[in-house]
Amino acid sequence: MKTLFLIKIGEISLKGGNRSFFEKKLKENIKNRFRGIPVTVKNRRGRFYVETEEQFAPLVQEGLSQVFGIVSFARSFEVEKNMESIRKVSCRLAGEAARQGAGTFKVEARRSDKNFPFNSMEICREIGHDVLEAIPALSVDVHKPEWQLNIEIRDRVYLYGRQIKGPGGLPVSSAGRGILLLSGGIDSPVAGYLMAKRGLKLDAVYFHTYPYTSDEAKQKVIDLSRILAPYLAGLNLFIVPFTEPQLAIKKKGPEAEVTILMRIAMMRIAQALAHQRNAGAIVTGEALSQVASQTTESIRVTGSFTDLPVFRPLIGMDKEEIIAIARKIGTFETSILPHDDCCTLFAPKRPVTRPKYEATREHYKELCLDEMLEKALNDAERVYSRVENLEK
Amino acid sequence: MIYLDWAATAPPDRECLDVALNTAVETFGNPSSLHTPGKKAASVLIESRKAISRILDCASSQVIFTSGGSESNNIIISSLLLKGKAGSVVVSAMEHSSIHKPVGLLKQRGWEVRWIKPGADGLIDSADVASKVDETTALVAIIHTNNETGAVQPIVEIVEAVRKRSTVIGHPVHIHIDAVQSFGKIEVNIAALGVDSASFSGHKLGGPRGVGILFLKKSIPVLYRGGGQETALRPGTENLPAVTALVRAATKGVTSLQEHYDYAYSLKQRLVKGLSSVPSVHFIPDRDVVLQKSYSPYILTISFPPIPAEVLQRVLNDRGVAVSTGSACASKKHRISHVLSAMGTPEETAFSAIRVSWGKTTTEEDIDIFLKILSEEVGKMISIFR
Numbered sequence: 001m002k003t004l005f006l007i008k009i010g011e012i013s014l015k016g017g018n019r020s021f022f023e024k025k026l027k028e029n030i031k032n033r034f035r036g037i038p039v040t041v042k043n044r045r046g047r048f049y050v051e052t053e054e055q056f057a058p059l060v061q062e063g064l065s066q067v068f069g070i071v072s073f074a075r076s077f078e079v080e081k082n083m084e085s086i087r088k089v090s091c092r093l094a095g096e097a098a099r100q101g102a103g104t105f106k107v108e109a110r111r112s113d114k115n116f117p118f119n120s121m122e123i124c125r126e127i128g129h130d131v132l133e134a135i136p137a138l139s140v141d142v143h144k145p146e147w148q149l150n151i152e153i154r155d156r157v158y159l160y161g162r163q164i165k166g167p168g169g170l171p172v173s174s175a176g177r178g179i180l181l182l183s184g185g186i187d188s189p190v191a192g193y194l195m196a197k198r199g200l201k202l203d204a205v206y207f208h209t210y211p212y213t214s215d216e217a218k219q220k221v222i223d224l225s226r227i228l229a230p231y232l233a234g235l236n237l238f239i240v241p242f243t244e245p246q247l248a249i250k251k252k253g254p255e256a257e258v259t260i261l262m263r264i265a266m267m268r269i270a271q272a273l274a275h276q277r278n279a280g281a282i283v284t285g286e287a288l289s290q291v292a293s294q295t296t297e298s299i300r301v302t303g304s305f306t307d308l309p310v311f312r313p314l315i316g317m318d319k320e321e322i323i324a325i326a327r328k329i330g331t332f333e334t335s336i337l338p339h340d341d342c343c344t345l346f347a348p349k350r351p352v353t354r355p356k357y358e359a360t361r362e363h364y365k366e367l368c369l370d371e372m373l374e375k376a377l378n379d380a381e382r383v384y385s386r387v388e389n390l391e392k
Numbered sequence: 393m394i395y396l397d398w399a400a401t402a403p404p405d406r407e408c409l410d411v412a413l414n415t416a417v418e419t420f421g422n423p424s425s426l427h428t429p430g431k432k433a434a435s436v437l438i439e440s441r442k443a444i445s446r447i448l449d450c451a452s453s454q455v456i457f458t459s460g461g462s463e464s465n466n467i468i469i470s471s472l473l474l475k476g477k478a479g480s481v482v483v484s485a486m487e488h489s490s491i492h493k494p495v496g497l498l499k500q501r502g503w504e505v506r507w508i509k510p511g512a513d514g515l516i517d518s519a520d521v522a523s524k525v526d527e528t529t530a531l532v533a534i535i536h537t538n539n540e541t542g543a544v545q546p547i548v549e550i551v552e553a554v555r556k557r558s559t560v561i562g563h564p565v566h567i568h569i570d571a572v573q574s575f576g577k578i579e580v581n582i583a584a585l586g587v588d589s590a591s592f593s594g595h596k597l598g599g600p601r602g603v604g605i606l607f608l609k610k611s612i613p614v615l616y617r618g619g620g621q622e623t624a625l626r627p628g629t630e631n632l633p634a635v636t637a638l639v640r641a642a643t644k645g646v647t648s649l650q651e652h653y654d655y656a657y658s659l660k661q662r663l664v665k666g667l668s669s670v671p672s673v674h675f676i677p678d679r680d681v682v683l684q685k686s687y688s689p690y691i692l693t694i695s696f697p698p699i700p701a702e703v704l705q706r707v708l709n710d711r712g713v714a715v716s717t718g719s720a721c722a723s724k725k726h727r728i729s730h731v732l733s734a735m736g737t738p739e740e741t742a743f744s745a746i747r748v749s750w751g752k753t754t755t756e757e758d759i760d761i762f763l764k765i766l767s768e769e770v771g772k773m774i775s776i777f778r
Contacts, residue, residue: 211706247776338727345700345777 003057004078005064006158007048010071011170025171026069029233033063035388045112045154061164063388066230068197069174070166074150077159081116083126089159090127090149091134097147097161104141105131109151116153123151167197172233175199177279178311179270182206182237184220187285187314189228189331190322194313195283196232203277204235205270205380207242212345222383223334229385231329239381240269245372246346252367256352257360263293263302264364269373271306282306287314287322292351301360394713394758398596399539399573399691399749405598405641412600412637423630424619433632440632443639447646448607450582456622457635460604461572462490464591467606467614467626468568469494472530474613478502479528484516484545485509485734487535488570492730495533504528510735513677514543515686522553527563536580536590537573540718540731540747541676542691544578551586566612572596572604576645577653577690582607594634599641603634652752657689659750659759664692666763671774672696674741676732693732695745699773705746707773711765717746
């Protein structure tokens with residue numbers, strides 16, 4: 001038996017002339033999300049329809065809730081375009097809803113096919129009446145119904161009950177590509193999630209400072225990218241060996257500036273990677289004044305080392321707000337594992353919180369790290385996390 | 393790989409594993425069964441218990457086979473949960489986690505926990521222990537050989553002081569020792585020590601995992617219920633293959649105890665001498681005392697601040713040397729060993745502490761190679777962080 005999902009796309013439908021571009025991306029993303037299982041994706045007049053075999057329905061349901069651009073979706077039933085068919089299926093759905101505990105209901109109808117002999121009001125009235133008669137456990141509440149039956153009269157007729165919230169936003173890849181600075185912490189995965197939600201296709205970069213950071217810390221970042229991948233339509237993680245630059249900074253840089261100089265070096269590598277990958281932006285998990293390297297002055301300095309826009313979607317958020325998103329997307333539990341970067345070793349006791357713009361830039365230039373950073377990027381290891389998750 | 397983590401687990405002694413395999417195949421019966429294979433297994437179990445009782449110098453009815461040191465410790469602590477009223481326990485602040493954590497459970501249940509802090513030398517004072525005992529005290533628990541510092545506590549003195557105090561206040565106190573790191577390495581004569589219970593493990597001296605011993609002078613109430621095995625103190629079909637292997641490991645250990653002890657001591661001397669020229673080395677406890685008789689000749693803890701132990705351990709591992717550490721970088725905060733904190737070791741020193749432990753098959757060459765590699769790696773890192 002087939003299961004049909006009807007998908008609502010919200011913001012995309014406001015995109016006017018570019019609408020078909022966004023719709024095409026969304027269709028591609030849905031198809032890729034379910035690679036390996038029998039799924040057909042159709043797009044008709046502002047609605048998407050995904051059909052699959054019944055056994056795959058739970059997997060598809062989970063997947064749809066991770067595809068950006070989807071505002072909501074519902075398991076739907078396609079019926080013949082006549083009142084008798086609509087009536088029959090409506091009563092069956094209402095019966096199921098009542099068995100699951102619904103006590104009040106409402107019928108909502110939309111008729112875009114104006115040739116259908118009843119208008120929306122008439123459909124609601126007729127079907128509402130039939131449901132009331134057939135299912136005595138249900139009564140009508142048009143303001144706060146516990147269950148809502150939706151009837152859409154289009155080229156075909158679709159019925160659906162409960163709608164499931166999608167993640168919203170815009171389809172991944174509709175806004176170009178960005179480079180995400182991914183650490184093992186709580187913030188950066190959330191930053192990646194939020195920018196992907198606005199349509200950015202991401203590559204991630206992680207700086208590995210072995211032996212000062214452990215292989216467990218690296219594995220943690222790989223695990224995080226696996227958790228993010230379904231939202232990000234797949235994710236390439238570039239693991240850059242960062243020990244040599246890190247030691248050079250520690251050795252030659254002014255003690256209090258070690259952290260900010262390190263952040264600059266990371267920004268430089270991200271910028272170089274962006275050029276390689278044809279990316280137009282850098283994404284970080286910085287939140288204003290969370291740590292010394294995230295003050296206004298520090299951000300000015302680090303940002304000045306790239307000509308690309310740096311997106312910092314968490315800049316105005318509190319830790320609690322960030323954690324709430326991390327929990328929602330499932331990265332929190334992994335982020336708080338104890339394998340941390342052993343940056344205590346490199347972090348100055350009293351880091352500069354208000355670096356002098358010119359002086360710090362000068363100090364960085366004096367380190368002459370360009371060649372070293374280029375080598376580090378060339379030696380990067382690439383780990384790809386697939387979008388689809390068919391293991392379950 | 394040069395394996396210097398014997399205190400975590402010793403490389404298995406093949407002879408002991410052969411014994412286990414042989415028992416598993418030849419004496420597979422359930423000792424509780426009344427048929428011939430069962431009776432054969434029961435008699436092997438009786439013989440094994442006798443062998444251990446001879447080694448420990450106690451009655452064979454006082455030997456309970458368990459799944460290991462952690463279970464033996466837990467049986468003793470959890471027994472207190474069955475008492476009607478919460479009292480107090482006197483516990484050294486440098487116990488293994490299988491005492492330290494169950495004691496935390498007692499605390500949650502209203503028990504008062506009186507910690508005994510060791511000195512900077514890792515040793516505790518018998519008078520201090522006795523002074524903390526009063527009519528509410530149900531248990532005194534002390535680790536015999538500490539698993540991090542190798543400090544061997546003066547158990548005889550402690551028992552004497554506690555018993556004296558106990559007589560004065562007219563209140564009996566159970567004295568438990570965790571002798572896991574002593575078994576087969578340092579003389580443990582239960583009669584001479586005068587304790588009420590003691591824990592031992594098989595795999596620290598070449599025996600298999602999953603087997604240990606609880607010496608128990610007098611029966612106590614326990615939380616377990618089952619088929620009544622091990623005088624109902626530790627029910628469950630006996631792990632006879634592991635028990636016979638443990639007996640072999642323990643027998644071999646005590647037979648050559650002095651010889652191995654002297655050899656281990658010579659390795660420790662070599663190590664201490666060699667380490668003294670490594671930059672930034674700190675001995676925990678001090679270099680002056682680590683070679684004294686009140687420390688195990690099998691264990692040494694050293695530190696090279698500010699190099700984090702975790703990093704040093706990783707680097708040594710990559711160069712083929714296995715050591716361990718109780719410290720780690722955890723969420724940008726230093727997590728350091730509770731044993732070293734209890735001794736008042738400065739945080740930076742504790743954060744950099746690695747434990748080196750060895751055994752009878754460790755060679756002088758192993759020690760020399762370790763010293764060379766350590767010296768090179770520490771030298772490299774110190775120059776970066778100084």
